[in-house]
Every structure is written in structure tokens, then in C-alpha cells.
Amino acid sequence: MGEETIRYEPAKRQSQLADLAYMCAEVRGVAQIAESLEPDEVVDLINQYLAFLIGILRRHGATLDRFTGDSIRAFWGAPESREDDYLRAVKCALALQAELPQFNRLVSPGGQHKVELAIALHAGEAVAGSLGWETSFNFTVVGEVLAVATHLGEKTRPGQTLITSPIHRKLKDQLKLHLLPFVELRGRSGPIAVFLLQGLAK
Amino acid sequence: MGEETIRYEPAKRQSQLADLAYMCAEVRGVAQIAESLEPDEVVDLINQYLAFLIGILRRHGATLDRFTGDSIRAFWGAPESREDDYLRAVKCALALQAELPQFNRLVSPGGQHKVELAIALHAGEAVAGSLGWETSFNFTVVGEVLAVATHLGEKTRPGQTLITSPIHRKLKDQLKLHLLPFVELRGRSGPIAVFLLQGLAK
Numbered sequence: 001m002g003e004e005t006i007r008y009e010p011a012k013r014q015s016q017l018a019d020l021a022y023m024c025a026e027v028r029g030v031a032q033i034a035e036s037l038e039p040d041e042v043v044d045l046i047n048q049y050l051a052f053l054i055g056i057l058r059r060h061g062a063t064l065d066r067f068t069g070d071s072i073r074a075f076w077g078a079p080e081s082r083e084d085d086y087l088r089a090v091k092c093a094l095a096l097q098a099e100l101p102q103f104n105r106l107v108s109p110g111g112q113h114k115v116e117l118a119i120a121l122h123a124g125e126a127v128a129g130s131l132g133w134e135t136s137f138n139f140t141v142v143g144e145v146l147a148v149a150t151h152l153g154e155k156t157r158p159g160q161t162l163i164t165s166p167i168h169r170k171l172k173d174q175l176k177l178h179l180l181p182f183v184e185l186r187g188r189s190g191p192i193a194v195f196l197l198q199g200l201a202k
Numbered sequence: 203m204g205e206e207t208i209r210y211e212p213a214k215r216q217s218q219l220a221d222l223a224y225m226c227a228e229v230r231g232v233a234q235i236a237e238s239l240e241p242d243e244v245v246d247l248i249n250q251y252l253a254f255l256i257g258i259l260r261r262h263g264a265t266l267d268r269f270t271g272d273s274i275r276a277f278w279g280a281p282e283s284r285e286d287d288y289l290r291a292v293k294c295a296l297a298l299q300a301e302l303p304q305f306n307r308l309v310s311p312g313g314q315h316k317v318e319l320a321i322a323l324h325a326g327e328a329v330a331g332s333l334g335w336e337t338s339f340n341f342t343v344v345g346e347v348l349a350v351a352t353h354l355g356e357k358t359r360p361g362q363t364l365i366t367s368p369i370h371r372k373l374k375d376q377l378k379l380h381l382l383p384f385v386e387l388r389g390r391s392g393p394i395a396v397f398l399l400q401g402l403a404k
Contacts (some may be wrong), residue, residue, distance in 0.1 A: 015245040031345055034328075034329050035345075043329065046333055046344060047334065047335070050334065054335045066270065067335070068333070069342060069348075070349075127236050127244045129244070130245065131269075131270070132252065133256045142233075142244055142245070142271040144236075147272075
């Protein structure tokens with residue numbers, strides 16, 4: 001896996017219907033950190049985490065959708081589409097989970113400011129385009145794919161990566177997965193199948 | 203209320219502990235719009251809504267936190283603090299709800315692409331500072347205030363504006379409110395008091 005430039009694209013681009021893998025990575029533990037530190041220390045620490053996590057997304061060819069103090073969203077499949085977009089997303093999730101504990105130890109050797117990631121991956125067709133206002137435009141995604149990934153992210157436990165059926169269908173022979181009980185998501189009429197990602201298949 | 207510049211601040215600023223009114227405005231109906239239009243039409247329509255809504259936030263002195271295709275978040279109280287920050291937030295919510303139907307009729311005279319707003323307002327102390335990575339920094343908020351507003355936003359019905367106890371305590375004599383049943387929010391240990399905002403007191 002070579003170095004790739006993250007595609008954070010404020011300029012106005014052509015809108016497109018794309019087959020996307022969408023990642024919602026919730027950073028858990030930030031509020032607890034915020035309670036115990038001075039404002040400058042909180043912001044510096046979160047910025048260290050963001051830089052670290054976004055560096056991993058960059059290595060895996062993600063298009064960064066948005067980040068906040070406690071979540072990062074990214075997708076694969078727009079503005080360019082690649083054959084292995086879904087697999088890149090999965091490998092990125094595994095790398096995020098695998099590398100975060102080392103980073104926690106580095107920035108907080110005593111373990112008092114540990115954060116964890118709850119990652120949800122979903123995939124499907126969505127409209128991608130530049131949304132915004134005046135001079136502030138982000139290349140982002142509209143539609144169901146984003147909503148399902150977001151709502152599944154809310155149900156994901158710290159340290160877990162959950163994937164849904166579209167990714168399972170495409171990659172099941174390449175992944176080590178564990179089928180979980182069906183999950184009800186807000187805004188959806190029925191429960192959906194969810195798999196715990198345990199790694200790549202040997 | 204005069205014209206004011208919206209404070210969308212990408213540059214790195216001093217972090218601060220601030221008493222904030224935080225607004226989570228979910229735009230409902232976007233996914234349905236996305237299903238029935240071409241990608242370029244979806245993006246253009248959403249950008250029209252965003253420009254309209256952000257224009258109202260600007261008039262009310264909001265600091266824009268972030269926007270996506272289906273939500274806008276903003277706060278009052280940082281980087282500058284004003285005596286009437288909470289009231290400004292409430293008046294902004296009333297204006298958003300009051301003006302949106304007119305805008306819906308303008309962009310979609312047949313009513314086929316109507317969006318609605320579900321607005322949650324919460325208030326309290328939070329760390330505000332520039333979060334980001336490399337050249338992408340946003341002046342934003344970390345902590346419980348944001349989480350409560352976000353989770354309450356999820357429970358808010360289209361067309362409703364809900365407020366919480368800190369705003370009620372400060373403004374109850376100036377607002378027309380209706381106490382709703384207590385609400386359980388994810389990540390909170392107990393139910394919280396929630397009020398439906400019906401307008402300003404006569």
C-alpha cells in the first residue's frame with residue numbers, strides 16, 4: 001500500500017451517482033477527556049488524534065467526508081471509482097483499530113486519556129457532490145448509505161467494526177466475520193443484518 | 203436585528219471554556235429528494251436549502267459549527283460571548299421554522315420536494331477551539347452540550363423545536379413553552395426534561 005493523497009476537496013465538482021463504501025468512525029472517550037483537562041489541552045489532544053486517524057485514512061485512499069471532535073466520516077468510490085473500494089475501506093478500518101492502542105499509549109502513557117473507535121461500514125449507491133454555501137463547499141454524500149452507516153455507528157461498541165450485507169456479499173471470502181443478531185436502526189422499517197469484522201481471511 | 207457576519211473560522215484560535223447555546227437542526231426529507239432527482243439536481247436543491255438556512259443563522263449571529271446534506275449545527279457564546287446568546291439561539295430557531303415553508307413553496311411550487319426542520323437547542327459549558335488537521339481547521343465545540351443537542355435532535359419531530367432545562371431556566375418568562383414527557387437520550391444515565399418551543403411570550 002503506497003502513500004496516497006487524501007481527497008479533501010473544497011472546490012465545486014461534478015455531482016455523480018456512485019457506488020460507495022461509507023465509514024462512520026465514532027471516537028469514544030472524548031467527552032471524558034474534555035472534563036479533566038484545560039481547554040487548550042483538550043483541543044491539542046483531540047487534534048493529535050485527528051491527525052493520527054486521518055493519516056491512516058489517507059494511506060488507504062479515503063475521501064474524507066467530515067470530522068468533528070468525536071467522529072470521522074470517509075468514503076471510497078468517489079470522486080474516483082476503483083475496483084477494490086470496499087476492500088480498501090475494510091483494510092482501513094482494521095488499520096485504524098489496530099494502530100489506535102499504540103497511539104493511546106504514546107500520547108497518554110499512563111492510560112488516563114484513552115479513546116476508542118466504534119466503526120460502521122456500509123455500502124451502496126449514493127449521490128456525491130459539492131455541498132455548501134458561498135466559499136465553503138465540501139465534496140460529500142447524500143442519501144441512505146450515509147444514514148445507515150451513521151445510525152449503525154451509534155450502535156457499535158468501542159473497539160468494534162461492524163459491516164453490513166452489501167460489503168459481506170462482495171468480500172465474504174476475503175474476510176473473517178461473525179454474524180451478529182439483526183439490528184434495528186432508527187429511520188429504517190426493518191432490522192438489518194450486521195457482521196462483526198474480525199480480520200482478513202487467512 | 204441587523205445583518206451580522208457569520209463566524210465561520212477556519213484559522214486556528216485560542217481554545218476557551220464557554221457558556222454556549224448549541225443548535226442541532228436536522229433537515230428531514232433530503233433522502234426522499236435524493237431518490238427522485240438526478241445527482242446534479244439533488245445537489246443544487248440541497249445547496250439552495252443550505253444557503254437559505256445559513257443565511258438565517260447569519261442574521262442571528264450564529265457561529266456555524268458544521269453542515270451536511272441533512273443537518274446544520276451552530277452555536278452562540280463563542281468565540282465571543284453576549285448577554286443574549288440563548289435568546290438569539292431561540293429566535294433563530296423560530297425564524298428557521300417560520301421561514302422554511304415559504305422557501306419550500308418557492309423552490310418546489312408543487313410541494314414535491316418539501317423539507318422540514320427538527321431543531322434541538324441545549325446549553326451549557328463546553329470547550330470551544332479549532333479542531334482539525336493540517337490546513338483544515340474548524341472552530342468547533344467539544345463536550346456534553348453538543349452530544350445532548352445531537353441526541354435530542356434525533357428525537358425531535360419534523361417542524362418541532364425542542365429546548366432543554368438550561369434554556370428554560372434562563373428564558374422561561376420570555377418564551378411560550380409546553381413541557382413534554384421526559385426523554386431518555388443515548389449515553390445519558392437518566393431522562394431529561396424537554397420543552398416544546400411554541401414562540402415568544404406575548
